Amino acid sequence: MTETTSSAATTPDFPKTLGHPRPLWMLFMTEFWERFAFYGIRWALVLYIVAQFHGGDATGEQPASRTYGAYLALVYAAAIFGGYVADRVLGYQRSILVGAAVMALGLFMIAVPNQQIFEIGLATIIAGNGLFKPNISTMVGKLYGITDERRDSGFTIFYMGINLGALIAPVLTEYLAKAVFGSNAMPSYKYVFIASGVGMLISLCWFWVGRRGLKSVGVAPPGSESVMRVVYVLLGAAAAVPVMYFLLASGAGFLQWVLSALFIVLSLLLLVEGIREGKVQRDRVIAMLIIFAFNVLFWMFFEQAGSSFTFLADKIVNRQLGDFNFPTAWFQSVNSLAIITIAPILAVIWVRMGRSNPSIPRKFGLGLIFNGLAFALLMLALSDMVDANGKIPFWTLFMVYVIQSVGELCLSPIGLSMVTKLAPLRLVGFGMGGWFLSTGIGNNLSGIFAGHVSGETGMTTQSALSGYTFGFWSLMGAGVLLFLIAPLINKLMHGVK
Structure with a gap:
């Protein structure tokens, strides 16, 4: 980002x-x-x-x-x-x-x-x-x-x-x-x-x-x-x-209260300033805060990459590729490799779409949906592809990182640019703070969620399936909802593209 x-x-x-x-x-x-x-x-x-x-x-x-x-x-x-x-x-x-x-x-x-x-x-x-x-x-x-x-x-x-x-x-x-x-x-x-x-x-x-x-x-x-x-x-x-x-x-629970309180205070300051500047700026602040809420959800599940996905790779993924054992650590490189490869392709697609290019909220919706599709693949692997040793195929987790990277490219590059356009002129810095804070809240929730995926006794195939099923429905539900309310958010943005 x-x-x-x-x-x-x-x-x-x-x-x-x-x-x-x-x-x-x-x-x-x-x-x-x-x-x-x-x-x-x-x-x-x-x-x-x-x-x-x-x-x-x-x-x-x-x-x-x-x-x-x-x-x-x-x-x-x-x-x-x-x-x-x-x-x-x-x-x-x-x-x-x-x-x-x-x-x-x-x-x-x-x-x-x-x-x-x-x-x-x-x-x-x-x-x-x-x-x-x-x-x-x-x-x-x-x-x-x-x-x-x-x-x-x-x-x-x-x-x-x-x-x-x-x-x-x-x-x-x-x-x-x-x-x-x-x-x-x-x-x-x-x-x-x-x-x-x-x-x-x-x-x-x-x-x-x-x-x-x-x-x-x-x-x-x-x-x-x-x-x-x-x-x-x-x-x-x-x-x-x-x-x-x-x-x-x-602990993450106490930190969540602290971060949430900070976010509420920051949101109120932005909203008060927006109201002071008039109806258009008020509406733009409301649109920005709505998108911040969806941003929290995206990063809550995306950042399983360094926590529950690491335990999944270490314990439940069959990393044996012939005579070569694919190291757990190397999964962390897949996101960067995918971004370097896919970013130019996606940039060309956006340009060629011209006036049909998705709006900001719909790009965020696509980010959530692609993130959700990654969890759908995990659901399929953990329910129908588990071998006799309790392992799922290597390619499934590899592709999870790739699919999530497509979602990241739909959402992340436009985040801060959006803030500079929607935040009140005197409080753009606070708007940036809101973006970082919403991402931080999502990251903290990612640790809490990963803890639930592992449970009290450590990750199992069943605990992973249960947790990632919840992730799938949460992300897909949020992505579809954002698509449905995109016209309302675009109206609140008053012409900001």
């Missing part, structure tokens, strides 16, 4: 490489290594929690899934504050550097085989990600003038950096954990986390060396150049870590 923002009033004249401002390629590689770090640990987190802190017992699957969902939710929630720090306190360049350093520290901390240090490490990653993730994408937008025709293709190139990092990371970190430092029976997960920490340090160094080419883009706001500002932000990040740790340790 790529964030776009308006560029600065005056864009420096950058040297060109392959027709784009040269700093784009530096930002491409900075984000490549950050995504390498993020996705490098994604496949291992729930497996590590069960193995290290629950003695490998399947009863640990439920708390592992809940921790994973809460971690993802807080990563998105923290992004709400990172943009404010960059805008008002530190500038984008220094925010990225501080965020990268804090994230690297957290990644090395989770390699320590102690549950409390592990959770503090996750909290540290969350604090650092909040400073890094929203601001690196904003920097890309600032390389181009608002009317620069290369802007969209620049974000497409940057988006490829995200997906290439996500594609390679699980393959390499799984190889280190099993083939180099461990075995299939006893993976050495700490080297997954160490390798990801090294990736984050490369991202930090790459940006540190390359930032000179950014010229004035992303420098500290006037009057805030003092080094003490960096110290204050570091102290703020340090103070945020125990808050994040408390929210992680309090």
Whole structure:
């Protein structure tokens, strides 16, 4: 998912490489290594929690899934504050550097085989990600003038950096954990986390060396150049870590109440501002909030990828392909491979459809329906394709990731663009916060749902079938409903396309 923002009033004249401002390629590689770090640990987190802190017992699957969902939710929630720090306190360049350093520290901390240090490490990653993730994408937008025709293709190139990092990371970190430092029976997960920490340090160094080419883009706001500002932000990040740790340790249920309360407050602020600006803006805010609600549902089921789907791949999928055993971690690369392959095809389809191109709510509806079709395939596999060993065919889970990726491409790329068009002008930042928060709520619910799929005693074929059947009906019902009410939402949007 790529964030776009308006560029600065005056864009420096950058040297060109392959027709784009040269700093784009530096930002491409900075984000490549950050995504390498993020996705490098994604496949291992729930497996590590069960193995290290629950003695490998399947009863640990439920708390592992809940921790994973809460971690993802807080990563998105923290992004709400990172943009404010960059805008008002530190500038984008220094925010990225501080965020990268804090994230690297957290990644090395989770390699320590102690549950409390592990959770503090996750909290540290969350604090650092909040400073890094929203601001690196904003920097890309600032390389181009608002009317620069290369802007969209620049974000497409940057988006490829995200997906290439996500594609390679699980393959390499799984190889280190099993083939180099461990075995299939006893993976050495700490080297997954160490390798990801090294990736984050490369991202930090790459940006540190390359930032000179950014010229004035992303420098500290006037009057805030003092080094003490960096110290204050570091102290703020340090103070945020125990808050994040408390929210992680309090459990996904408590976190859900906190996130929901934040979302209600934010929604009321947006609605009040919309009412103040008049009927058209009020209606647009209502339309945006309706779509946020469907966004929660999409990510609740999409993010099974790092939790219940991982347990499914590990326990119930027949990964033997002739003499080759397809590693569980490699399933995490399928989404990125599918996006790189399918995104250009889908873009051509949207263009060729012209005036028949689906509206924003109907594209969201398609996203939900494709997500639902992925769960339909799982239902079929778990009910009619289970072999004598209690396993389902490899291709079914592989295609689940591919089908979900089509759904993601229908929904995710237009999300933030939609917010910039529908949010009240004075509160676009809050609108962005609502998008991130709705995604975070969905991620937290994904952990709670994955816990139900595993149950108290660990995932079984029957528990997976029951849970994924619920996922199918929820997604298909929501997708059909969104299609039916799309004309009403379009009316509320007052011409926004």
